[in-house]
Every structure is written in structure tokens, then in C-alpha cells.
Amino acid sequence: MEKIKRNFGFGYMRLPMQGEEVDLEQTRKMVDTFLDAGFNYFDTAHGYLQGKSEEAIKTCLSSRYPREAYVLTDKLTMAYFKKQEDIRPFFESQLEICGVDYFDFYLMHSQNAEIFKYFKERRAYETVLELKKEGKIRHFGISFHDRAEVLEQILTEYPQIEVVQIQLNYADFDDPAVQSRKCYEVCRKHDKPVIVMEPVKGGNLVNLPEAAKKVLEDLHGGSVASYAIRFAASLPGILMVLSGMSTLEQMQDNISYMQDFKPLNETELTAIAKVQEIFHSMHLIPCTACRYCTDGCPQQIPIPDYFATLNAKKVTPGWNAASYYNVHALHGGKASDCVKCGACEEVCPQHLPIRELLEQVAAEFEKPKES
Ligand code: SF4
Numbered sequence: 108m109e110k111i112k113r114n115f116g117f118g119y120m121r122l123p124m125q126g127e128e129v130d131l132e133q134t135r136k137m138v139d140t141f142l143d144a145g146f147n148y149f150d151t152a153h154g155y156l157q158g159k160s161e162e163a164i165k166t167c168l169s170s171r172y173p174r175e176a177y178v179l180t181d182k183l184t185m186a187y188f189k190k191q192e193d194i195r196p197f198f199e200s201q202l203e204i205c206g207v208d209y210f211d212f213y214l215m216h217s218q219n220a221e222i223f224k225y226f227k228e229r230r231a232y233e234t235v236l237e238l239k240k241e242g243k244i245r246h247f248g249i250s251f252h253d254r255a256e257v258l259e260q261i262l263t264e265y266p267q268i269e270v271v272q273i274q275l276n277y278a279d280f281d282d283p284a285v286q287s288r289k290c291y292e293v294c295r296k297h298d299k300p301v302i303v304m305e306p307v308k309g310g311n312l313v314n315l316p317e318a319a320k321k322v323l324e325d326l327h328g329g330s331v332a333s334y335a336i337r338f339a340a341s342l343p344g345i346l347m348v349l350s351g352m353s354t355l356e357q358m359q360d361n362i363s364y365m366q367d368f369k370p371l372n373e374t375e376l377t378a379i380a381k382v383q384e385i386f387h388s389m390h391l392i393p394c395t396a397c398r399y400c401t402d403g404c405p406q407q408i409p410i411p412d413y414f415a416t417l418n419a420k421k422v423t424p425g426w427n428a429a430s431y432y433n434v435h436a437l438h439g440g441k442a443s444d445c446v447k448c449g450a451c452e453e454v455c456p457q458h459l460p461i462r463e464l465l466e467q468v469a470a471e472f473e474k475p476k477e478s
């Protein structure tokens with residue numbers, strides 16, 4: 108990991124596009140600007156931009172710079188292997204597409220309880236650890252989207268994991284649905300360096316509610332996005348903060364405060380706390396996530412997780428809340444599975460009309476797909 112120069116990485120998943128194709132000229136300029144500014148970490152995956160992200164690694168980076176000039180992360184994604192024997196050929200094809208003969212980091216992509224099971228059954232972790240022994244991977248890790256208890260299980264079963272990539276941003280940090288803080292704390296407990304994805308929550312922390320935007324603008328210390336990225340980078344144990352930059356302007360803005368990175372100071376942290384309060388004041392369901400309601404639910408509905416997901420969607424409408432709803436639905440009943448027995452409402456200290464609220468959740472996240 109000593110090869111990494113700075114704590115800010117170029118996520119190759121939202122590259123500038125011209126129609127269906129990557130704008131290679133603009134991407135080359137971004138790569139040059141990034142490396143010239145002293146950064147060197149790049150993150151891709153086979154599925155990003157329908158395979159065009161890996162191709163653009165070769166066209167814009169590996170064919171133009173010596174291998175030691177950059178750190179490259181790629182991932183093993185469930186969709187690309189059906190059995191253990193598929194993993195090596197897929198991996199080799201990734202090396203070839205990217206135009207490299209090793210990856211600095213290789214991550215088991217998007218792990219959750221279900222996907223982890225799939226990987227385990229096909230001995231994916233063992234296969235990739237062999238590739239590491241052969242020198243084709245320098246460091247082995249996971250990217251993760253599930254509850255903290257699942258992360259705890261994976262890190263306990265595979266202590267060979269060296270890094271963990273999680274979603275982390277100030278708006279979600281204490282959110283019971285996303286469990287950023289809890290996942291971060293599990294990483295700290297296991298002494299695993301953290302790679303942060305979605306520090307600006309897919310752009311949502313750029314387009315803030317007006318009151319929140321004003322709090323940050325009144326600091327006169329940088330763009331609204333800068334506080335989100337610096338918040339993530341300021342936490343202890345953060346190896347890397349990724350940003351999926353789409354324009355040279357975004358990159359230049361990011362470089363302006365990450366080149367000479369300074370952790371958030373007290374005044375800035377107080378401002379972030381105010382912004383978090385504004386977000387919290389928008390919670391429409393005052394569930395405290397005490398979880399008293401879940402034990403007695405015959406349908407095992409993760410009630411507080413659904414409420415937190417609906418709240419998060421209301422605070423930042425463009426966020427991918429539906430995917431978090433689906434993750435929680437893997438662990439229990441769907442909101443529409445409620446049989447209206449009322450057991451939950453009897454124990455809810457907040458006296459929430461849970462049955463009615465679950466109907467709202469179902470209406471929001473279980474919409475029939477448009478044909
Ligand atoms: S009313 Fe619905 S959510 Fe509440 S305990 Fe019964 S089945 Fe579960």
C-alpha cells in the first residue's frame with residue numbers, strides 16, 4: 108500500500124461520455140491532470156459503463172504511463188462467474204483488457220450476505236488468494252453493501268482481507284439503514300484500512316437542501332462537495348476516498364482541496380453537525396431504531412430499516428434508496444408481507460402507526476416495474 112501517494116482516488120465509473128461511448132480525449136486529460144497533481148489511485152470494475160471503463164483504463168492510462176506510475180484496483184463481480192473454474196479466465200481477461208500484468212488491489216465486489224454465500228460456494232476467495240500468491244494481485248479486499256453484522260462475519264472468516272470498501276458520507280454516517288458508522292467501526296475493530304465510496308452520496312451532497320447549503324457556503328472555505336469528501340477523508344483509518352468524477356472541472360475542484368489535504372477543523376465539524384441536524388429535522392418517521400418491534404413480528408419485517416431507508420430517500424431524493432430496501436428485504440419480509448397483526452405497534456415506544464407506514468414503504472419501493 109506504500110505505492111499509494113495520496114488519499115484521494117479516481118473512480119472510473121462515471122467517466123465523461125459522448126453518447127454511448129467514453130469521451131476518451133476528455134478522460135485522457137483528466138488522467139494527465141490527476142497524475143500531474145500527484146495522485147495515482149484508479150478504481151474500476153468490469154461492469155462499469157458496460158465494460159468500457161476497463162477499456163478506458165488501457166486507452167487512457169496503462170498504454171500511456173509506466174506501471175509504477177499508478178495504483179489500479181479491479182474487482183471480481185458475481186455476474187461474471189458461474190463456477191470456480193470461470194474465475195481465472197475472467198481475471199486474466201480483465202488484466203488483458205486493462206493492459207496490465209497485475210492489479211494492485213483486487214476486491215470481491217459488492218459483498219452482502221447472499222453474494223458472500225455465492226462466492227464461498229465457488230471458492231472465490233480461495234481462488235483469488237492463490238492469484239495473490241502468484242503475484243498477480245498485490246492486495247486482496249472486498250467492497251461491501253450490507254449490515255455490519257455481515258461484515259463482521261466476513262472479516263472473521265477471512266482475516267486475509269486487507270482492505271474494505273464501504274459507502275460512507277456525513278448524511279448517512281449515523282443512518283440505521285446504511286449503517287456506515289457501524290461498518291466503519293467493524294473495519295476499525297479488525298484493523299482494516301477503509302476505502303470510501305459515495306462520499307458525496309452519488310452527487311446528492313452537492314445538491315443540498317437550501318438551509319444546509321447555506322451553512323456550508325457561509326464558511327467560505329470551498330465547494331459544498333469539498334466538505335463531504337474531506338469529512339470522509341478526515342476519519343482515522345481511511346486509506347482512500349473515491350470520487351467518480353465526470354468532468355475536468357470536478358476533478359480540478361477536488362484536487363484544489365485534496366492536494367494539500369487538511370482534515371476538517373472544529374468550525375467545519377460544527378457546520379457539518381448543523382447540516383446533519385437539518386437532515387435529521389427532515390425525518391418524517393420518528394423511529395429511533397430501538398428494534399423493540401422486530402422480535403415479535405411473525406413476518407420478520409426489518410421495520411426500522413425500512414423506515415430509515417424511506418427517510419433517507421425523502422432527504423436526498425436522487426439517492427439509490429431502492430437498492431438498500433432490496434438489501435434489507437434479503438434479511439426478512441417485504442413491507443407488503445405485513446399481515447397487520449399489530450404486535451409491533453403494541454411495543455413501539457414512539458407509538459408509531461407501523462402498519463400504515465409500511466404501506467407507504469411498500470408503495471415507494473415495491474412499485475411494479477414499468478413495461
Ligand atoms: S403488524 Fe405487520 S409489521 Fe407489525 S408485527 Fe404484524 S406483521 Fe409484523
Ligand code: SF4
Nearest residue numbers: 394395397398400455
Ligand atoms: S419499536 Fe417503534 S421506534 Fe422502535 S424500531 Fe420499531 S418502529 Fe422504530
